[in-house]
Structure formats: C-alpha cells, structure tokens
Amino acid sequence: MSIAAENTAATQAKPLAARINWVTLAPWLYTIGLFVLWELLVIALEMPPTILPAPSRVFQAILQYWSPIWKNSLQTLYTTTLGFAIAVVAGLGIGLFIGWSKTIYAGLYPLMIGFNAIPKVALVPILVIWFGIGTIPAVLTAFLISFFPIVVNVATGLATIEPETEDVLRALGARKMDIMLKVGIPRSMPYFFGSLKIAITLAFVGSVVSETVASNYGLGNMMSSAQSQFNVPLVFAGLLMLAVEGIAMYALMAWIEKRMTGWAHRSTMAQ
Amino acid sequence: MAHLVSPLVSIENVDMRYGGANGTLAVSGLSMKVGKGEFAAVVGPSGCGKSTLMKLVTGLHIPQGGGVIVAGKQVTEPVSIVGMAFQNPTMLPWRTTLDNILLPLEIVERHRHRLRRHKAEYVEKAERLLETVGLKGFGSKFPWQLSGGMQQRANLCRALIHEPELLMLDEPFGALDAFTREELWCVIRDLQAAQGVTIVLVTHDLREATFLADRIFVMSARPGRVLKEHVVPFARPRELDLMYEKGFNDMVHELHGEIAQARVAA
Ligand SMILES: Nc1ncnc2c1ncn2[C@@H]1O[C@H](COP(=O)(O)OP(=O)(O)OP(=O)(O)O)[C@@H](O)[C@H]1O
Ligand SMILES: [Mg+2]
Numbered sequence: 001m002s003i004a005a006e007n008t009a010a011t012q013a014k015p016l017a018a019r020i021n022w023v024t025l026a027p028w029l030y031t032i033g034l035f036v037l038w039e040l041l042v043i044a045l046e047m048p049p050t051i052l053p054a055p056s057r058v059f060q061a062i063l064q065y066w067s068p069i070w071k072n073s074l075q076t077l078y079t080t081t082l083g084f085a086i087a088v089v090a091g092l093g094i095g096l097f098i099g100w101s102k103t104i105y106a107g108l109y110p111l112m113i114g115f116n117a118i119p120k121v122a123l124v125p126i127l128v129i130w131f132g133i134g135t136i137p138a139v140l141t142a143f144l145i146s147f148f149p150i151v152v153n154v155a156t157g158l159a160t161i162e163p164e165t166e167d168v169l170r171a172l173g174a175r176k177m178d179i180m181l182k183v184g185i186p187r188s189m190p191y192f193f194g195s196l197k198i199a200i201t202l203a204f205v206g207s208v209v210s211e212t213v214a215s216n217y218g219l220g221n222m223m224s225s226a227q228s229q230f231n232v233p234l235v236f237a238g239l240l241m242l243a244v245e246g247i248a249m250y251a252l253m254a255w256i257e258k259r260m261t262g263w264a265h266r267s268t269m270a271q
Numbered sequence: 272m273a274h275l276v277s278p279l280v281s282i283e284n285v286d287m288r289y290g291g292a293n294g295t296l297a298v299s300g301l302s303m304k305v306g307k308g309e310f311a312a313v314v315g316p317s318g319c320g321k322s323t324l325m326k327l328v329t330g331l332h333i334p335q336g337g338g339v340i341v342a343g344k345q346v347t348e349p350v351s352i353v354g355m356a357f358q359n360p361t362m363l364p365w366r367t368t369l370d371n372i373l374l375p376l377e378i379v380e381r382h383r384h385r386l387r388r389h390k391a392e393y394v395e396k397a398e399r400l401l402e403t404v405g406l407k408g409f410g411s412k413f414p415w416q417l418s419g420g421m422q423q424r425a426n427l428c429r430a431l432i433h434e435p436e437l438l439m440l441d442e443p444f445g446a447l448d449a450f451t452r453e454e455l456w457c458v459i460r461d462l463q464a465a466q467g468v469t470i471v472l473v474t475h476d477l478r479e480a481t482f483l484a485d486r487i488f489v490m491s492a493r494p495g496r497v498l499k500e501h502v503v504p505f506a507r508p509r510e511l512d513l514m515y516e517k518g519f520n521d522m523v524h525e526l527h528g529e530i531a532q533a534r535v536a537a
Binding site for chain 1: 326329331350351353361363364365374378379380413415439
C-alpha cells in the first residue's frame with residue numbers, strides 16, 4: 001500500500017517538469033520575462049512615466065481608458081481588415097493577370113517595383129485631398145501598402161510552373177485557361193497564403209500611419225492626441241493594443257495558411 | 272512490312288532550330304517512320320535531340336523544315352492522340368494519385384464533357400490501370416507519399432488513361448534502380464501486348480531498348496539525324512532471361528559501338 005502510494009507520488013513528482021510542454025509555453029514565458037525586465041529597468045533607472053512608463057503603469061492606463069481604447073482598437077481593426085480584404089481580392093486578381101503571360105509579367109513588373117518603392121505615407125495627403133480625412137484614407141493606405149506582396153507572390157507562383165508539367169498538359173490539347181486552372185492557380189496558392197502573413201502586418205502599418213496624420217478615430221489618432229497631452233502611458237497602451245491585434249491577425253493568417261495548403265508543407269517535409 | 276505503307280508516325284527530313292536563326296540546330300535531316308502498333312526505341316548520344324524528337328511528334332514544337340505526320344495528318348498543333356511520360360514524374364502534389372491519373376480526362380476534348388457524368392466508370396478504369404502497374408490501393412495516397420518508382424508507375428497510368436494511340440516515353444525509367452526498372456519493362460511489355468498501343472521510347476539504356484523494342488533508331492550527335500535503323504529479331508513474348516542470351520548481348524554490343532562512334536564523330 002505504502003509502496004504503491006510512494007510509487008504514484010514518485011511518478012507524478014518526477015515527470016512534472018517533463019510533462020510541461022516548454023515549447024508551447026515559451027512564447028508566454030518570454031513575453032512575461034520582457035515585461036518584468038522592462039519594469040525592473042524603469043525602477044532601476046528611475047524613469048519618469050512621461051519618458052518610459054513601466055508596464056504596470058501602461059496596464060493601469062488600459063484599465064483607466066478602457067472605453068476609448070476599446071472603441072479605437074475596433075476602429076483600427078476594422079480599417080485594417082477592410083483594407084487588407086480589398087488587398088487580398090485585388091492582389092489575387094492582379095497577380096493572376098500579371099502571371100498569365102510572360103509579356104504582361106515583363107511589362108508590369110518594373111512598374112510594380114517602382115510603385116512599391118514609393119513610401120505609402122507620402123500618398124496619405126493625396127488620399128486626404130481626394131476623400132477627406134477619416135476612415136477612407138486609412139482603409140486605402142492599408143490596401144496600398146499590403147497588396148504588393150500578395151501580387152508578387154501570386155504572380156511568382158504562376159510564372160514558375162515546371163515546363164515539363166506544362167508540356168504534358170499542352171500535348172493533351174490543354175488551352176492556356178486549362179493550364180492556369182489545373183496547375184497555375186493551385187500551385188500559386190501556397191505563395192498566396194504565405195504572403196497573407198506579411199500583408200496583414202503591413203496593413204496595420206498603413207492604417208495606423210494614416211490614422212495618425214489624417215483621422216479623428218482609431219488607435220493612431222488616439223496615440224497622437226495622447227502624445228500631444230503628454231499622456232505617455234496611454235500612448236504605450238495604444239502600442240500594446242496594436243501589438244495584440246497584430247499578433248492575433250498574424251496567427252489567424254498562419255492558421256488559414258496551414259489549413260488551406262497543408263500539402264505544400266507536408267510535401268516539402270516528405271522530400 | 273505492311274505497316275510502312277501507312278505509318279502512324281512519319282518524320283520527313285526535319286530541321287529544328289531552337290532560339291531563332293542563330294540558335295542551336297538540334298536536329299537536321301531527321302527522317303523516321305513508326306508503324307501502327309509498333310514499339311520503337313530511339314537511342315543516341317546525350318544532347319543529340321531525342322527529347323526534341325519527342326516534342327516534334329507530340330506537336331509541342333513545330334519544325335522549321337520538313338514535315339511531321341501523325342495518324343495521316345500534318346502536325347501543326349499539339350496532337351491529342353498521344354500520351355506522354357517524362358523522366359521525372361510530374362505529378363501534382365495537391366492531387367491524390369487517382370486524381371492525378373484522371374487529369375488528362377479533364378483536358379482531352381473527347382473526355383472532358385463526359386467526365387462528370389461518367390466519373391465512376393473512369394475511376395474504375397484508373398483503378399484497373401493502377402492494379403496492372405502494381406499500385407492497387409494507392410490511389411488515395413498523395414504522390415509525395417509514394418516512392419520514386421511508385422510515382423513513375425503512376426506517371427505511366429496517367430499517360431495511358433485516355434487510351435492514347437501513341438505513347439511517347441522520354442527516359443521514363445532513368446531514375447530507377449535496376450530491379451524496379453526490369454519490373455516496369457515487363458509492365459510496359461504486357462501493356463503493349465494487351466492494348467496494341469504504338470510506343471516510342473527514348474532511352475540511354477541499350478538493354479532496355481533491345482528488350483522492349485521492335486525497331487531501334489540510332490541517332491547521330493547534334494544536330495541529330497538517324498544513323499542506323501535496327502529491326503530487333505527476338506520473338507515475343509520476351510522474358511527477362513532473354514538478356515542473358517548471346518544474340519541479345521551481341522545486339523547491345525553493336526548498338527554500343529555505333530553510339531560510341533557517333534560521339535567521336537561529333
Ligand atoms: N528549349 C531549348 N532551347 C534551346 N536549346 C535547346 C532547348 N532544348 C534543347 N536544346 C538544345 O537542343 C539540343 C538537343 O536537346 P535534346 O533535349 O533534344 O537532347 P536529348 O537527346 O534529349 O539529350 P539527353 O539525352 O541528354 O536528354 C541540345 O544541344 C540542347 O542544348
Ligand atoms: Mg532528353
């Protein structure tokens with residue numbers, strides 16, 4: 001009896017550390033570690049909250065200003081997601097169009113590179129002239145900044161079909177459309193879903209930049225007005241909310257990618 | 272030689288140059304005829320234009336000079352009575368093996384409109400083919416779950432599913448080990464015996480050519496043309512033991528000598 005009790009105690013006690021999945025736990029531990037380090041640093045250097053508020057101060061600000069933070073977070077999430085959604089549709093369409101033929105690819109690619117080299121922040125004033133301040137320029141900036149990686153990835157997926165696969169199909173009498181539908185589009189899907197992760201992060205950059213300079217709503221606007229009132233903890237609270245939204249959307253895109261193109265991951269793993 | 276009166280494939284004095292007027296002349300003055308139901312093999316030094324020949328016959332390339340006639344018609348666009356298999360099996364990784372094999376049916380004009388309504392019938396046919404090549408029950412697996420040899424077998428099924436009159440094989444067994452290769456030779460041999468399909472096989476393996484073919488074409492170095500045509504005298508059905516007979520080895524030896532000479536001449 002006592003031996004049995006000892007045994008179970010031993011088997012429970014020993015693998016406790018082993019039973020914890022450190023890999024899944026690691027992101028949380030590192031995040032907590034970062035906050036603790038930050039807190040200690042602020043205390044040690046006696047930083048005034050107007051320069052670098054401690055995380056405890058930031059969380060306090062989140063509670064204190066919860067209602068505006070919540071409203072503005074939703075607004076930013078809305079503009080970002082809308083801009084991103086337009087980017088997905090347009091990016092997919094333009095990507096398919098560019099990847100369709102070598103001539104179109106050759107002709108439009110330099111134009112796209114040139115367009116991508118323009119800092120999108122510089123376009124915000126133009127968008128304001130056209131659409132006024134508010135939601136529309138924020139959505140459009142998110143769209144403009146995030147659709148490029150989608151286009152490039154979809155077009156690349158199409159343009160890199162193995163010539164032998166194409167030959168097999170063409171020898172059967174396949175038309176361009178058949179080859180695109182049967183090979184090109186499925187083939188470019190891993191590229192497409194992979195690009196969504198990059199695109200969603202860029203979309204946040206676009207919407208927040210636009211909100212900061214040309215809107216009365218959103219986290220960008222909230223942070224810029226908090227900054228003008230020297231409410232630094234609130235600025236950091238905004239940053240924290242942005243980080244949370246960014247991580248959540250990124251995780252969602254990563255999940256979608258895995259769901260939709262599992263074959264691409266498994267096939268590279270199997271090789 | 273009745274088949275030579277109306278050959279299925281007839282290549283007449285063909286010139287084919289890649290990449291414009293100053294490009295590579297791949298084949299020049301190439302002529303050959305393959306009769307209906309015949310098994311032809313093409314051997315020659317590397318880079319002599321064998322793959323080019325395959326593409327000319329299937330209509331993927333149109334020659335600058337001479338003519339290619341398949342089934343009585345001048346080839347001016349891809350010919351749909353052919354099935355093709357290459358050295359590396361180009362299976363699509365997002366489709367199961369069965370769906371990969373059914374792919375030609377979604378393309379070929381004759382089948383694509385029937386496919387949806389007669390799906391069960393076609394699936395059954397694909398499964399019969401899988402069984403003949405020794406892949407019974409593997410239809411639901413993805414290509415990347417199969418070994419190289421198994422993918423190559425599936426590749427053969429895909430080339431055969433639409434019942435082509437002409438099967439073009441470009442070094443389909445190059446990447447396989449000796450035992451799997453011999454096994455697939457027997458598969459091909461039996462398929463041809465059962466279905467009477469015309470086969471053109473490009474290969475580097477002279478024993479493969481001699482074992483399988485009725486007629487062997489030896490090509491010169493680039494620009495390729497046919498140097499010599501051999502009729503393989505061995506009776507059918509042929510067993511693998513044939514390869515240990517003296518007559519067989521003499522023929523392989525002779526072919527080997529001719530290709531070695533063609534390489535030196537280049
Ligand atoms: N797409 C192409 N563009 C330009 N040149 C080509 C092309 N394909 C083949 N060639 C050239 O044509 C010649 C014949 O090529 P081909 O692929 O027909 O040779 P092959 O006999 O099949 O060689 P191997 O036995 O090595 O497969 C080669 O010299 C090659 O450089
Ligand atoms: Mg070749």
